[in-house]
Amino acid sequence: MPNFRVRRLLAAVLVTLPALPVLLAAAPAHAADAYPNRPIRLVVPFAAGSGTDAVARITAKELGDALGQNVVVDNRPGANGAIAAELVAQAAPDGYTLFMTTNTTHSANPSLMKKLSYDPIKDFTPVARMGNLPFMLVINPKVPVKNVAELIAYAKSHPGMSYASGNSTGIVSGATLGRMAGIDLLHVPYKSTPPAMTDVIAGQVPMMFVDVAAGIANVKAGKMHALAVTTAQRSRLLPDLPPIGDTPGLKGFDITSWNGVFAPARTPQPIVERLNRELSKIAGSKEVAPRFEALGFEAFGQTPKEFSTFVASELVKWTRLVKDAGIQPE
Template identity: 65%
Template sequence: MQTMKNATTTVAVASRRRFISIGAAAGLAGAAPWAFAQEGYPKQPIKLIVPFAAGSGTDAVARITAQMLGEALKASVIVDNRAGANGVIAAEFVAKAPPDGYTLFMTTNTTHSANPSLMKSLPYDPVKDFAPVSRMGNLPFMLVVNNDLPVKSVAELLAWGRAHPGKLTYASGNSTGIVSGATLSRMSGVPMLHVPYKSTPPAIADLIGGQVSMMVVDLAAGLATVKAGKMRAIAVTTQERTKLFPELPPLAETPELKGFDITSWNGVFAPAGTPRDVVLKLNKVLSEMANGTAFRERVAKLGFDAFGSTPEELGAFTVAELAKWKKLIQAAGIQPE
């Protein structure tokens, strides 16, 4: 009886071990392919999603990033513009993409700082749905006006607006433009009508054509048009003057706008769940690139101030910026839509 009991126990244990082994194998067989994506990564082209149209500042920086990232990884990196809905279309696409390292997101404070306070609901969470990779830098903005508007300074613009109530309109192609325009109106007390656009390039086109009076645009997107004399720049949104336009005073130098300081930032994210090895490999390349001379010199011509970070630093920065932009938006009197 004892022998039979031991034999039965042995069979049961063996069967249980076999069951566990089969279950484990089945689990591995059914595992998502990106669970092993870090081995030999990258093995296929990488998409770098941009939430704005071609010709925008983020697009310009993304194209330089894609080229240099591809060279470093010895892989093809393709810029994929998915403009619309203030970056929501692109952000949702990336959030729901396979976390295998082949879909990356070059984005800004629009999707990852401002949208949660500008919109009542979002189809993505800027913290939970993304894996931070690296910061890439900051992009200053400037206030530009239509050439036919008879003003050459912020003081003259505000005086004209007070003398012509209801006549000033401002375009926007992103959250920085929305919040900057609303803040300018609130702080100065001059009513300004907001005209939203899908992205920056069509907003610039209408500004040149006289459909809108002014807009706050990033230096990269507005640089060529300003230098061509098609629209007039009168100030920057940062508290410091920029190297590209040292003659432009900060908006904060105007008495009514003391303390005005709004800057856009850029960073690279991957979908949440992307293998840690892949994130670290990408971070090493991107952070070294952003801190390196070659990249910095190229993007500096666009007015972009480049610098990299660790994934953890970008993650903490994102959380802090969400709180900062919530305060900016509430102070500007903008209601979520």
């Protein structure tokens, strides 16, 4: 009798075994369906008041509404964004720590910094590109120039003229202008954009390259004077502002800052795809667009694969930009 019961038990186990792979395969999808079930942290590598911070706060509110969970912005400025990047790279790959960042951490830092505590490709999963942050060249209103050509002439008669920066785009743009125009510019780095703007407005530093999102309010208020955009084409958000490349001797000047969302490496694909769907909706939303445009942010979406390809190409591009500008890593 006992042997009969054992045989029946073994038969039952063997009948059940083929179904196990199906159950195991279904587990990740079930986990993704349950995501998210607690608040999400959106890390930003720049201070409150920066362009990226402003875009992140709109995105966090919209994403939270779409997912039914709070999305909390966590500002971690410092070390040119490397502090925040390292934090996210070491976070659990569960979709509850996300990173809204720019070309500073993922395109420029590998060439600007001798030691980097993270790998911009291997340590992150690209989730969604959100758009571009156009940059403009601004000066203190007391600087007696009306355009880029006059600024170059003024700088040549005032060797060592300084420029402030709060991110990599500001650093590389200033160095590139100095090299192409043949002028001696002194770089004054800041931890983030807001304090850099404060000193330009106060006249402590005469000029800087600032993203439109962070600087447009001060330009409209007359606290800073905008001379040009850093892109090869005019920005649809600032159609009256000429490209720097239109100035004689500066043809080919083209520097663009991009914005996107990453997750730690090895984040499950179903979670990445869910986040991409919601973020792409936000970037393309007609209701949200006016709020982004008011910040000077050009929003549009990309798939994770498209964003991954773009990030790889931008790393190559910014390596060349930094080298051509003659910037030595620090």
